[in-house]
Amino acid sequence: MAAMVIFALATVAIALVAWPPGAEAHLVTTGLGPVYDGLLHFAVAPEDLIPVLALALLAGLRGPAHGRWALLVLPAAWLVGGWFGLAAHSGGGPVLPAISLIVLGVLVAADAPLPVVATMGLALALGLWRGYVNGTAMAVPGPGGVGLVGVAVGVFALVAIIASLVVSLKAAWTRIVVRVAGSWITAIGLLLLGWGLRSKS
Amino acid sequence: MGRSSLGVACPGARSRLALLLRAILLAILSWAATAEAHVEGGEAGGFLAGLAHPVSGLDHVLAMVAVGLWGAQLGVPALWVLPVTFPMVMALGGMAGLLGLPLPGVEIGVAASGVLLGLAVMSELRPPLGAAIALVAAFGVFHGHAHGTELPSGESALFYSIGFVAATGCLHGVGIAIGLIHARPWGRKVLRAAGAVVAIGGLFFLWRAVA
Numbered sequence: 159m160a161a162m163v164i165f166a167l168a169t170v171a172i173a174l175v176a177w178p179p180g181a182e183a184h185l186v187t188t189g190l191g192p193v194y195d196g197l198l199h200f201a202v203a204p205e206d207l208i209p210v211l212a213l214a215l216l217a218g219l220r221g222p223a224h225g226r227w228a229l230l231v232l233p234a235a236w237l238v239g240g241w242f243g244l245a246a247h248s249g250g251g252p253v254l255p256a257i258s259l260i261v262l263g264v265l266v267a268a269d270a271p272l273p274v275v276a277t278m279g280l281a282l283a284l285g286l287w288r289g290y291v292n293g294t295a296m297a298v299p300g301p302g303g304v305g306l307v308g309v310a311v312g313v314f315a316l317v318a319i320i321a322s323l324v325v326s327l328k329a330a331w332t333r334i335v336v337r338v339a340g341s342w343i344t345a346i347g348l349l350l351l352g353w354g355l356r357s358k359s
Numbered sequence: 360m361g362r363s364s365l366g367v368a369c370p371g372a373r374s375r376l377a378l379l380l381r382a383i384l385l386a387i388l389s390w391a392a393t394a395e396a397h398v399e400g401g402e403a404g405g406f407l408a409g410l411a412h413p414v415s416g417l418d419h420v421l422a423m424v425a426v427g428l429w430g431a432q433l434g435v436p437a438l439w440v441l442p443v444t445f446p447m448v449m450a451l452g453g454m455a456g457l458l459g460l461p462l463p464g465v466e467i468g469v470a471a472s473g474v475l476l477g478l479a480v481m482s483e484l485r486p487p488l489g490a491a492i493a494l495v496a497a498f499g500v501f502h503g504h505a506h507g508t509e510l511p512s513g514e515s516a517l518f519y520s521i522g523f524v525a526a527t528g529c530l531h532g533v534g535i536a537i538g539l540i541h542a543r544p545w546g547r548k549v550l551r552a553a554g555a556v557v558a559i560g561g562l563f564f565l566w567r568a569v570a
Contacts, residue, residue, distance in 0.1 A: 161375045168382030176389040204517055252516060267443060334439045338528070341443040345524045346517070348450035352457030352507060353516035 192301035196308025199292070199301075200316075205255050206288055206309075207316070212262035212343045213284055214317045215336050217277055218324025219269055224277040225321035231278050232317055233310040235285025236292070240306035243293020252354035258284060259347025266340025269333070285313075405515030409522025412506060413530060418469050418564040419502055423527060425476035425557045426495055427534015432480060432541050432550060437488055441495050442531035446524055448499035449506070453523075456507020465508075466568040468501030473561025480554025483547075 190198065200206050210232065217228035262280070265272065272280075289306070296305045327333055413419055423445070430441040455462065462468075475494070478484070486494075510519070537553065540546030 161371065161378065164375060164379055164382070168379070168386070171386050172382065172389060175386050204521060208521075255517075267447070338439060338443055341447050342524050342528055345446040345450035345527075346520045348447070348454050349457070349507075349520035349523060350516055352454030353510075353520070355454075356457045356459075357516075 192304035193308040193311070195301040196296065196305030196310075197312045198308075199296070199305065200309045200312035206292065206313075208343060208346065209255070209258045209262055209284055209288065210313055210316050211320060212259065212266055212340065213277075213281060214320035215266045215324055215339060216262060216270075216272070216280070217317070218321040218327075219266065219333065219336060220272060220274075220277060222325050223274050224272075225317075225325055227274055227278045228281045228321060229314065229317050231281040232285045233314040235282045236289035236313050237306055237310050239286035239289025239291075240293035240296070240309065241289075241303065243290035243295075244297045244303060244306075246290070246294045247297075248294060252350055252357070254287070256347045256351035256354055258287075259343050259350065261347075263340045263342070263344030263347055267337050267344055268340075269337055405518035406522040409519035409524075410526045412510070412523055413526040417560065418473055419505070420530060421557050421560045421564075422469065422472040422476055422498060422502060423530035424534040424537070425473065425480055425554070427531040427536075428480045428538040428550060428553060428557070429476060429491070429495075429534075430531075431535050431538020432483060433485060433488075433491065437491055438535065440488065440492060442528070442535065444492050445495050445499045445531065446527050448496040449503035449527065450520075450524065452500035452503025452505075453507035453510070454503075455500075456504040457510060459508075462501070462504045465501055465505050467565065468498065469505055470561055470565035470568045472498035472501060474558050474565055475561075477554050477556070477558025477561050481551050481558055482554075483551065 213228055213232065214225075217224040262284075264270075265280075289309075292309050293306060296302060296309075301308070324333075324336055327336065413423065426441050426445050430438045433441075452462070476498070479494075506523070538550060541550050
């Protein structure tokens with residue numbers, strides 16, 4: 159009886175490990191449709207994710223009004239910037255992304271007491287610029303303008319989740335954790351700036 | 360011939376064992392590696408390389424853990440200000456290293472950081488917050504510069520940087536977590552002993568750097 163159980167288990171194990179996955183070299187169709195392609199593009203692109211995360215942390219630290227404006231302005235600016243980017247061909251090098259990380263990271267780490275209009279300005283600038291870069295990457299034959307909608311949805315969702323989470327933090331140590339995250343973002347930006355300048359020189 | 364749990368010869372036990380061994384062998388042999396044709400491995404490689412770099416040298420590890428230990432010993436706000444300061448200034452030093460800006464005595468500075476931070480923990484040194492920040496920041500420049508000049512080319516810069524900073528922060532976190540034993544009477548002694556270990560380690564690396 160025990161031998162049969164072992165045999166059955168071994169057979170199942172062999173079947174599982176020997177099950178061949180599909181060979182997917184030179185894929186023709188990997189897409190999920192342009193909207194979800196755009197959404198996934200945002201989800202797997204840290205050069206977009208991290209500055210949006212930093213802005214959401216900053217808006218959350220500053221309070222609900224900042225969070226609401228960031229939620230509105232950032233995805234809208236992203237779409238506008240992306241629309242211009244669709245007609246362009248070059249998205250720029252790593253220096254500007256590095257500077258954006260440094261600026262936003264320092265503001266988060268310092269828990270800078272910005273007015274709402276400053277948060278809106280940062281959201282506008284970040285959205286227009288990163289949207290533009292996304293647009294250049296998504297121009298046809300890429301997902302195109304519909305893909306930008308997916309990106310904007312991703313930006314909206316991330317800002318909504320992170321900013322609301324940070325707004326809800328009351329304990330002092332939790333806000334410190336957010337500020338530590340800001341220092342990490344700054345450090346990443348500084349290293350990225352070094353890489354970018356080295357590759358230029 | 361196999362034996363049962365009572366020590367009696369048991370042909371069934373042996374055959375079951377053989378069957379099991381064969382099944383394991385077959386499973387190992389059939390384990391298919393993923394076919395990675397045309398894979399862009401730079402990103403993953405960059406992140407893992409960045410994650411591994413700060414922990415690849417014991418001199419760096421000792422100093423970074425010591426920053427966390429000292430912060431925990433000093434309490435709030437040094438508890439979080441020091442680990443916030445160190446990665447930022449270290450990244451600044453890393454940037455200088457990447458750009459090829461010279462900094463004399465880097466290895467000596469790195470080793471000295473272990474000695475002085477270890478001594479600070481061992482003696483429960485309590486300088487003003489500004490002085491503690493300045494000390495940690497100065498050492499951060501040396502550590503960052505050493506890392507910056509060693510950073511490999513051909514990796515994904517952003518992923519590498521993320522891994523690098525995350526590993527550094529986690530080392531501080533380890534130091535803080537260990538340092539929390541400071542709240543207990545026996546913990547204070549253990550922490551001071553840990554500081555002595557860090558200082559001795561730093562002395563070893565200082566001797567190597569100078570020799």
